[in-house]
Amino acid sequence: MKPAADAPVVLSTHGLVSGYERDLPIIRGVDMKVTKGEFLLLLGPNGAGKSTLVKTIAGLVPVHAGTIVQEGVDLTSMPPHLRVRHGLAFVPQTENVFTTMTIHENLLVAAQILPKASRAGRIADLYAMFPDLLRLKTLRAGQLSGGQRQMLAVARALIVEPSVLILDEPSAGLAPRIVREVFDNLKAVNATGVTTILVEQNVKAALAIADRAIVLVEGQVRLEGDAHSLGDDAVMAELYLGARHPSAEARP
Numbered sequence: 379m380k381p382a383a384d385a386p387v388v389l390s391t392h393g394l395v396s397g398y399e400r401d402l403p404i405i406r407g408v409d410m411k412v413t414k415g416e417f418l419l420l421l422g423p424n425g426a427g428k429s430t431l432v433k434t435i436a437g438l439v440p441v442h443a444g445t446i447v448q449e450g451v452d453l454t455s456m457p458p459h460l461r462v463r464h465g466l467a468f469v470p471q472t473e474n475v476f477t478t479m480t481i482h483e484n485l486l487v488a489a490q491i492l493p494k495a496s497r498a499g500r501i502a503d504l505y506a507m508f509p510d511l512l513r514l515k516t517l518r519a520g521q522l523s524g525g526q527r528q529m530l531a532v533a534r535a536l537i538v539e540p541s542v543l544i545l546d547e548p549s550a551g552l553a554p555r556i557v558r559e560v561f562d563n564l565k566a567v568n569a570t571g572v573t574t575i576l577v578e579q580n581v582k583a584a585l586a587i588a589d590r591a592i593v594l595v596e597g598q599v600r601l602e603g604d605a606h607s608l609g610d611d612a613v614m615a616e617l618y619l620g621a622r623h624p625s626a627e628a629r630p
Contacts (some may be wrong), residue, residue, distance in 0.1 A: 400440075
């Protein structure tokens, strides 16, 4: 379900500049607003800065200028663990579960951030949301399929009942059938009211589940709009997919 047109802004960046080295910024002045309950897709060619942007929002890449605000709170200088407590959850592309631990042990470790009295209930809620995890709860994460492992990573992130969930290329390396399953689960999570930001290279499948998309090129926002219409946008095809704009055929 798409968010209402007057939905409040839950996360925003203003003039955001970031990168691993101050003199070599990767994100160069990004202004972005995400509304409550929205499913936002971040697209762009390799090296555009998509992963750097979401890692910056999560507190894992230094900010050199600009601000990050979530629900009225300035996160710009806040350490990553406090951003989690404030309701910002991030699922990295790799190393997002403990492979030698069982599913249940992974969830128990993630639940340590919660008051002791609420841990069991929250884990039960997540098992209800992801019944496959309950069925396989005694398996080590390293024994899971790629799709099951991604769902465990999402469940771990959802432990804190975040208002914003950010995922960095969860479909990487997965078979098409498993990608559909992962995306269906992400859409179901979003339908519960969790604002979702997805970095993804699987453009067609991701556009089908997102509400809106932003195209990054060289660390800057070049295009944004409704996800279902951007797929047919010739400018997007040129910026993101490397296709030639029809007018380019007439150029010398």
